Amino acid sequence: MAAEPVEETKTTIDSLMELVKAKGRMELSATAAALGADPKVVESWAKVLEQGNMVRVVYEMGRMYIEPTSLTPEQAKTMVSKATTKLDIVESDLAAQSLSLEKLSELLDRVKASTQSVDKLYQQRMPDMRVKMTELNRMTDALQKQIATAEQSKGGIDGLYETVNKRVNELTAKIDALDPSKAAGVDSGRDARIKDSIDKVNQLEKEIENLSREKDRRIDALKKDISSHVSELNGMVDSSRKEMSEKLKGYAGEIRGEVNEMRDLMKSAATLHDQIRQFDKEKQGFKVSLESARTDFNNRYQKTHDEIGANVERISAQAKALMEQISAFKEGMGEASKLYDQINESKAEIERIQKDITALKAEVDKSAEEAKLIRAMAVSAAEKKEQRVEELEAKARSTKNRSSKLKSDLENVAKRIGGDQK
Numbered sequence: 001m002a003a004e005p006v007e008e009t010k011t012t013i014d015s016l017m018e019l020v021k022a023k024g025r026m027e028l029s030a031t032a033a034a035l036g037a038d039p040k041v042v043e044s045w046a047k048v049l050e051q052g053n054m055v056r057v058v059y060e061m062g063r064m065y066i067e068p069t070s071l072t073p074e075q076a077k078t079m080v081s082k083a084t085t086k087l088d089i090v091e092s093d094l095a096a097q098s099l100s101l102e103k104l105s106e107l108l109d110r111v112k113a114s115t116q117s118v119d120k121l122y123q124q125r126m127p128d129m130r131v132k133m134t135e136l137n138r139m140t141d142a143l144q145k146q147i148a149t150a151e152q153s154k155g156g157i158d159g160l161y162e163t164v165n166k167r168v169n170e171l172t173a174k175i176d177a178l179d180p181s182k183a184a185g186v187d188s189g190r191d192a193r194i195k196d197s198i199d200k201v202n203q204l205e206k207e208i209e210n211l212s213r214e215k216d217r218r219i220d221a222l223k224k225d226i227s228s229h230v231s232e233l234n235g236m237v238d239s240s241r242k243e244m245s246e247k248l249k250g251y252a253g254e255i256r257g258e259v260n261e262m263r264d265l266m267k268s269a270a271t272l273h274d275q276i277r278q279f280d281k282e283k284q285g286f287k288v289s290l291e292s293a294r295t296d297f298n299n300r301y302q303k304t305h306d307e308i309g310a311n312v313e314r315i316s317a318q319a320k321a322l323m324e325q326i327s328a329f330k331e332g333m334g335e336a337s338k339l340y341d342q343i344n345e346s347k348a349e350i351e352r353i354q355k356d357i358t359a360l361k362a363e364v365d366k367s368a369e370e371a372k373l374i375r376a377m378a379v380s381a382a383e384k385k386e387q388r389v390e391e392l393e394a395k396a397r398s399t400k401n402r403s404s405k406l407k408s409d410l411e412n413v414a415k416r417i418g419g420d421q422k
Contacts, residue, residue: 012037013045016066020055021383025067068383076382083386084375090389090396091371097364097400104407105357108350111414115346118417137344139322146315161301168294172287346417353410360402367395 012035019034020026028046032039046066049055058065370392377385 013048016042016045017049017054020066020068021387025065028064028066031066073379076379079382079386080379083382083389086389086393087371087375090392091368093396093400094364094368094371097396097403098361098368100403100407101357101361101364104403104410107407107410107414108354108357111346111410111417112350112354114414115343115350115417119343119347140319144319147312147319151312161298161305164297164301165294168290172290342416346413349409349413353406353413356402356406360399360406363395364399367392367399 015035016031019031023034026034028039028043031046032042035042043064046055046057046064050057053069056067056069058067370388374385374388374392377388
């Protein structure tokens with residue numbers, strides 16, 4: 001149990017080493033983020049690698065950087081020598097694979113020829129049987145395509161049902177979210193402020209009227225108290241009365257103008273309220289229409305869904321009955337039926353293997369060309385060369401495994417169609 005954390009740490013340090021090789025110089029926090037590890041832990045790993053002369057740790061402007069070490073000429077030569085040895089092995093393996101694929105192609109040709117010979121002999125000796133089996137297979141394929149098409153249609157209409165209902169729900173939510181007052185550009189507190197202003201204006205009119213009456217009363221009292229100066233004061237009082245009356249008339253006119261403006265605003269507000277009510281009415285109408293369209297669609301969907309379901313069941317029942325007839329027919333024909341199936345299976349398998357061999361040949365040839373390019377790399381690119389060789393090794397292993405699998409598949413076809421073709 002104690003060995004597991006050591007292995008995990010080793011693997012993580014290797015990952016750090018590979019990251020630095022691939023990316024070059026990196027800041028500590030960026031390195032930690034790339035590895036998904038704590039910066040303090042990455043720092044300790046970097047120092048371990050630095051002690052082994054595998055990376056360099058440098059500090060600049062208060063930040064820590066990790067960078068790959070520069071190889072000495074001797075180290076570069078050693079690395080290139082090892083990489084070249086590996087490359088020799090890889091090239092040899094690729095050449096062997098190319099030769100193996102050529103032999104595999106030859107085997108494929110022989111198996112293909114044998115299959116064609118058996119198929120030709122089958123046609124000559126049992127022409128009626130072959131025609132009937134071909135027709136039965138054609139009918140089976142047609143039924144299976146019909147079932148697949150019906151199932152696809154059923155899935156498509158189910159998807160459409162979900163999409164339409166989801167969209168209707170979204171539109172309904174948007175309609176409900178509409179604010180009529182905002183749509184009409186009306187401030188909800190505007191009416192109250194207008195009414196309050198009108199009330200204040202009316203109150204001011206009353207105060208001005210009271211002030212006018214109080215003024216007349218005081219002037220009359222003053223006239224009685226200063227009877228000795230009646231003539232002189234009457235002139236002054238008349239002038240004052242006239243001047244004051246003119247000013248009050250002017251104030252009253254201004255106030256009436258404001259009152260009229262406020263009344264116009266109240267009329268506009270009433271009109272806007274009517275528009276809002278109409279808007280809300282239309283909004284409800286949209287919702288009703290949308291829901292009606294949804295109901296109509298759902299009814300149509302259910303009808304179509306049921307029809308498709310019935311068709312799928314009908315076709316499936318026909319396919320099942322036909323497959324039972326085919327099975328019974330094949331059982332009655334015994335080995336002849338089995339041979340027909342083996343011929344068709346072998347043909348399909350040969351076609352698939354032929355395509356895979358062609359693709360694999362192209363891949364091996366491409367790897368061989370890549371090996372030539374790697375071999376030509378300079379000593380100064382020792383680390384890059386080593387990395388490219390390792391990648392090419394992995395590709396060669398992959399193509400070798402796939403080639404072995406194709407060979408096994410082809411040998412099985414050969415056995416099925418008429419014995420060992422080696």
